[in-house]
Amino acid sequence: MRRPVWSLTTSLLIHAGLLVAAVVVLPQATLPPVEERDPISVEIVEVTDTSTRVATKPDAPKEPETPPAPPKEEPVPEKPKPQAAVEPEPLPEPEPVVEPAPVPDEPAPPKPEVVEKKAEETPPPAPPPPKPKPRPKPKPKPEKPKLNVDELAALLNKIPDEPPPVEPSQTDGVPAQGDIEQLLGNDAANSADLIDYLSQATSKCWSPPTGVAEAQDLVISVKINFAEDGSVTGTPEVMNNSPNPLFGVAAAAAVRAVLICAPYDKLPRDRYEEWRETQINFNPAKMFAP
Amino acid sequence: MFTKSMISRRSLLAAGAAALALPAGMSSLTRPAAAALVVDVTKGQVAPMPIALPSFIGADATTAELGANITGVVASDLQNSGLFAPLPQESYIEKITNFGQPPRFADWRTIQAQALVTGQIVAQGDGRVRAEFRLWDIFAQAQVIGLQFTTTPKNFRRMGHMIADAIYKALTGEDGYFDTRVVFISEEGPKDKRVKKLSIMDQDGFNVRMLTDGADLVLTPRFSPTSQEITYMSFAGGNPRVYLFNIETGQKEIVGVFPNMTFSPRFSPDGEQVIMSLQNGGNANIYTLDMRSKATRQLTTTAAIDTAPSYSPDGARICFESDRGGGQQIYVMNSDGSGQQRISSGEGRYSTPVWSPRGDHIAFTKFTAGAFSIGVIKPDGSGERILTSGFHNEGPTWAPNGRVLMFFRESPGENGGPQLYSVDLTGYNERLIKTPGFASDPAWSPLLKQG
Numbered sequence: 001m002r003r004p005v006w007s008l009t010t011s012l013l014i015h016a017g018l019l020v021a022a023v024v025v026l027p028q029a030t031l032p033p034v035e036e037r038d039p040i041s042v043e044i045v046e047v048t049d050t051s052t053r054v055a056t057k058p059d060a061p062k063e064p065e066t067p068p069a070p071p072k073e074e075p076v077p078e079k080p081k082p083q084a085a086v087e088p089e090p091l092p093e094p095e096p097v098v099e100p101a102p103v104p105d106e107p108a109p110p111k112p113e114v115v116e117k118k119a120e121e122t123p124p125p126a127p128p129p130p131k132p133k134p135r136p137k138p139k140p141k142p143e144k145p146k147l148n149v150d151e152l153a154a155l156l157n158k159i160p161d162e163p164p165p166v167e168p169s170q171t172d173g174v175p176a177q178g179d180i181e182q183l184l185g186n187d188a189a190n191s192a193d194l195i196d197y198l199s200q201a202t203s204k205c206w207s208p209p210t211g212v213a214e215a216q217d218l219v220i221s222v223k224i225n226f227a228e229d230g231s232v233t234g235t236p237e238v239m240n241n242s243p244n245p246l247f248g249v250a251a252a253a254a255v256r257a258v259l260i261c262a263p264y265d266k267l268p269r270d271r272y273e274e275w276r277e278t279q280i281n282f283n284p285a286k287m288f289a290p
Numbered sequence: 291m292f293t294k295s296m297i298s299r300r301s302l303l304a305a306g307a308a309a310l311a312l313p314a315g316m317s318s319l320t321r322p323a324a325a326a327l328v329v330d331v332t333k334g335q336v337a338p339m340p341i342a343l344p345s346f347i348g349a350d351a352t353t354a355e356l357g358a359n360i361t362g363v364v365a366s367d368l369q370n371s372g373l374f375a376p377l378p379q380e381s382y383i384e385k386i387t388n389f390g391q392p393p394r395f396a397d398w399r400t401i402q403a404q405a406l407v408t409g410q411i412v413a414q415g416d417g418r419v420r421a422e423f424r425l426w427d428i429f430a431q432a433q434v435i436g437l438q439f440t441t442t443p444k445n446f447r448r449m450g451h452m453i454a455d456a457i458y459k460a461l462t463g464e465d466g467y468f469d470t471r472v473v474f475i476s477e478e479g480p481k482d483k484r485v486k487k488l489s490i491m492d493q494d495g496f497n498v499r500m501l502t503d504g505a506d507l508v509l510t511p512r513f514s515p516t517s518q519e520i521t522y523m524s525f526a527g528g529n530p531r532v533y534l535f536n537i538e539t540g541q542k543e544i545v546g547v548f549p550n551m552t553f554s555p556r557f558s559p560d561g562e563q564v565i566m567s568l569q570n571g572g573n574a575n576i577y578t579l580d581m582r583s584k585a586t587r588q589l590t591t592t593a594a595i596d597t598a599p600s601y602s603p604d605g606a607r608i609c610f611e612s613d614r615g616g617g618q619q620i621y622v623m624n625s626d627g628s629g630q631q632r633i634s635s636g637e638g639r640y641s642t643p644v645w646s647p648r649g650d651h652i653a654f655t656k657f658t659a660g661a662f663s664i665g666v667i668k669p670d671g672s673g674e675r676i677l678t679s680g681f682h683n684e685g686p687t688w689a690p691n692g693r694v695l696m697f698f699r700e701s702p703g704e705n706g707g708p709q710l711y712s713v714d715l716t717g718y719n720e721r722l723i724k725t726p727g728f729a730s731d732p733a734w735s736p737l738l739k740q741g
Contacts, residue, residue, distance in 0.1 A: 191327060198329045206334035209463050235430070249463035252427065256404060257334070259429040278327040286332045 194275050197266060206257035208284040209249050218244055220254040220282045228272050231263040239279065254282040338375040339461065340402050341368060344386045345379070346409035346421065353411040353419065356443055360421060363450025364407065364457065366494065367468040370712075371458065371694075372719035377403055389422065398428045405434070405461060409453075418442050421449050425457055435460045447496055452740070467689035468493060471735045472696060473511040473520050476500060477707060477728035484728075488522060490537065493689075493734070495710075495723045501535065510731055514557045517735040521545065521555040521564055532566050546579045546586060554597045559605045565589075567597040576610055576627075589627035600652075601625070602645045602669070609633075609643040609652050609669070620654055622669060633671035642685055645669075647736075648692030651715070655684045655697075664697045666715065677717040682708075687734045696723065698730040 208218075221239040224232055236258045238251045258280065267275050343365045346357030368374035383397040389410040398406050409423030422438040437456055439449050448469060455466030476489040476498075485504040488511055491497055501520075502508055511522035520535045532545040532555040545555065545564055553574075555566040562581050567574040568588075576590045576599045590596040594614035601608055609622045620634040620643045634640045638658025645652050651666040656676070663679035664686050682700035689695070693715050698708045707728035713720040723729075 194327060195329050198327070199331050202329075203331050203333045204335065206331060207337055207339060208334050246463035249461065252430065256427065256429045257331075260404070273326070275327050278329060280329045280331055282331050282334070284332075284334065287334060287336070 191274060194267065194271070198264065198275075198278060198280065201261045201264060201266075202257050202280060202282075205260035206253065206282060208253050208282065208287065209246055217285065218242065218247060218250045219285075220247075220251050222254050222258055222280050222282065224258055224278045224280065226264065226267065226272075226276050226278065228269055228276075229263060230265040230267045232258060250282075250284075254280075257282070338373055339404050340377055341374050341405040341407065341457075342377050342382060342398055342401070342403040343368075343379075343407050344382055346411050346423065347386060347389060348411040349413075352443075353413055356419060356446055357409065357411040357421075360411070360446050360450045360453065361407075361409070363447050363494075364454045367451060367454035368457065370494065370721060372714060373458075373462060377401060389424075392433075393426055395426075395428050395431045398426075403428050405457075407453075407457060414440065421453065423453055425460055447492065448738075451492070451494075455737070464693060465691045465737065467691045467694060467734075467737065469738050469740075470690060471513075471517065471738065472687075472710075472723075472732050473501075473513060473522075473735070474698075474710060474725070474729045474732040475508060475511070476725070477730060478504070481704065481707070488520070488535070489729070490520075491725070495725060498726055501537065501540075510554060510733075512556045512733045513735045515559055515561040515736055517738055519557075519561075520733075521557060523553045523555065532564065534564075546584065554599065556600055558601050559603055565599045565601065565608065567595075567599070576608070589623070589625075590630070596621075598642050600643055600645045603647050603649045607645075607669070609645055611641050611643055620652065620667070622652075633669065634667060634674070635671060636674060644686055644688060646688050646692040647690050650692070653686035653688065653695055655686065664695065664713070666695075675717065677713050677715070678711075678720060683711075685731055687732050689734050690736045696732045696734055698732060700730075 219240070223237045223239050225234060227233050236255050238255065241247065244250075343361050345354070345361045348354035348357045365376040369376050381401045383400060384394045386393065386408050389408060393406055393408060404427075406426040406428055407423055408426070409421060412420045412422065414420055418440055419442070420438055420440045422436070424436040425434040426432070427434050435456060437453070439452055441449050451469040454468045458464070458466035458468070470493045471490055472493055473488065473490045476487045478485045478487075486508055487500045487504040488502040488508045489498060489500050491499070502524075506524050506526035508525075509523045511520050513520055518536060518538055520537060522533055522535065523530055524533050526533075530551040530553055532552040534543050534545050535541070545566070546552070548568055550569040553567050553569070555564050557564055558578070563578045564581065565576065565578045568577045572595075573593055574595045574597055575588055575592065576596050578587045578589065579585070580587075589599075589608070590610075590612075592612065592614045594612055596610055596612045596614070599608050599610040606625055607622055608625055609620060611618050612621050613619075615632065618639040618641050619632050620640045621630055621632050623630040633652075634654070636656070636658070638656050640654050640656050642655045643652050644654070646666075650668065651673075652669055653664065653666050656663045656665055661679050661681070662683045663676045664683045665674060665676040667674040677695065678697075678699075680699065681702050683697055684700070686695045686697045689712075694712055695715065696710055696712045699711050700706060700708045708730035710723040710725060710729045710732050711720055712723060723732075
């Protein structure tokens with residue numbers, strides 16, 4: 001008869017499973033695998049929250065540099081002909097620019113007036129396009145495994161996959177969790193709040209070119225010299241280059257972001273040396289991830 | 291909005307390493323050559339750019355009015371693109387009175403403008419006017435572009451579109467699409483007795499003109515690459531045929547003489563071929579017709595219905611619709627008919643594939659689960675995305691910059707009918723294009739030739 005053998009095997013298997021589960025699962029269950037990361041996230045979230053308030057402050061009336069209505073020649077440079085002060089940047093031959101060939105069927109222009117009004121009324125139907133933001137969804141909380149015999153096999157299978165579900169995209173394989181806590185404890189960690197504040201503040205002012213596939217790889221590095229009051233000295237310098245035809249537009253957007261957000265008056269003066277020269281890398285890749 | 295993930299650990303490490311590299315006490319003595327602090331910003335705003343558009347000025351009432359009208363066209367184009375937010379003129383602090391003078395940047399910064407367009411209209415004396423404008427970057431305090439256009443005053447809408455295109459290109463890096471036209475089918479009368487006329491309008495729904503009188507049924511108009519000619523299908527004379535129509539001269543001609551019905555025509559990117567379907571019994575195959583030699587070439591030979599061919603922008607490949615595998619699906623092939631390969635794989639029926647002018651996507655109509663959707667898929671069959679879905683959406687056509695699509699949407703019921711809509715490649719910014727009556731089968735022109 002096979003039956004006893006079968007049930008013996010089953011029983012052995014279950015017991016072995018139980019044992020393994022007890023060894024492997026139980027201690028794990030007492031460790032909160034996800035919460036391990038919480039100290040870090042909470043840290044950063046708190047700082048972020050603070051800086052959010054800062055960055056929201058309108059910076060409108062203040063000006064980094066007093067531009068006392070610069071001499072008329074300056075912003076309108078390269079005036080080739082000193083004739084009419086009105087001439088815009090010289091265009092080769094402006095004359096024949098617009099002479100569209102109108103469609104021949106003039107006879108039946110169906111009440112353009114009506115059309116015009118209608119079109120004018122066109123209400124913007126959709127709100128300005130919020131970009132589909134592929135948010136990293138919060139990881140489903142790992143189920144606390146109950147020691148149900150029926151689920152043993154499944155549990156055992158899961159164990160290798162289960163341990164702290166670190167979001168892989170962010171680790172870059174670098175720090176183990178303990179390391180980060182150390183980092184936060186030492187001097188270097190102090191820069192984290194500066195980095196966070198600056199990153200947070202400028203991200204609010206940065207609108208990179210959207211919808212263009214080729215722009216997604218365009219990282220723009222900008223070097224900024226700060227004055228002690230957190231204002232920007234001179235013009236931020238774009239440090240890299242690319243033959244991509246969209247580079248100019250992307251670079252202008254990055255520089256604009258830095259200037260729009262200035263002054264950064266929450267930067268601590270007593271640590272001026274840490275931030276007086278700052279490089280910001282604007283990387284839109286994650287914004288457009290499908 | 292902002293999460294911890296936005297600071298990469300790499301940047302933390304980099305900053306940490308930089309700090310550690312300098313022994314305590316040394317850091318204030320020796321300043322590193324590279325920037326001390328490195329910050330990564332990986333999230334930005336996808337918000338329309340606030341732009342100020344004070345009415346172009348003019349020396350007299352006529353030019354001033356023209357200036358206001360042109361500015362209105364520019365503002366509306368930019369707004370409709372979804373990428374710009376024109377600021378209300380009432381909020382402007384500085385009043386532009388002298389085009390030759392730089393603006394007071396601080397005043398524009400105060401109202402949160404990031405860009406400013408100033409312009410003026412000058413009467414030339416020969417009945418024509420010159421529009422001059424400058425685009426300013428408010429925060430960089432610099433002129434981005436300065437251009438001028440000349441035309442007759444009645445062409446003011448086109449002038450506005452050209453200025454809007456120039457601004458769009460300068461600020462987004464992409465070509466614009468405002469100075470374009472759309473051909474479509476105007477539909478009038480009760481649902482069971484629709485009169486369909488070939489029609490043309492500006493991209494924004496203005497300047498609608500009828501090109502045919504509605505005596506014959508017309509379908510699927512398509513622009514030539516020069517925008518001067520349209521090819522379409524008509525039932526004139528009872529048998530469906532592909533026609534060519536010159537919008538400048540009004541001349542019509544039948545494309546090729548075939549024993550059976552021809553349909554679903556489209557130009558090749560160089561304008562030298564028309565590609566279409568030719569019926570053969572219960573089947574249809576895809577043919578090209580050379581416009582000069584009038585030679586035809588058969589590209590597909592299946593016992594199925596192969597139709598709706600559309601060239602890739604480089605002319606090397608063709609996408610089309612076929613039911614050879616059962617239901618309608620999208621296929622691609624080389625322009626000589628070799629290498630035919632199915633690329634759509636989802637459930638439902640796919641039809642009307644159209645290759646993007648940018649080459650990176652193929653738009654389609656999809657019918658599944660009782661709904662018609664407009665979607666895009668990459669030419670290799672990956673990345674299928676639905677942009678809009680509902681009772682009846684059909685017939686996508688691309689703006690020349692490959693960023694915006696137009697299609698028609700039929701509303702249900704006795705009094706329902708088709709209307710034209712546009713939507714971004716992102717699936718956002720859906721807009722109704724107002725037409726005098728019902729409208730279907732839109733086809734977007736290339737950018738119009740200047741001059």
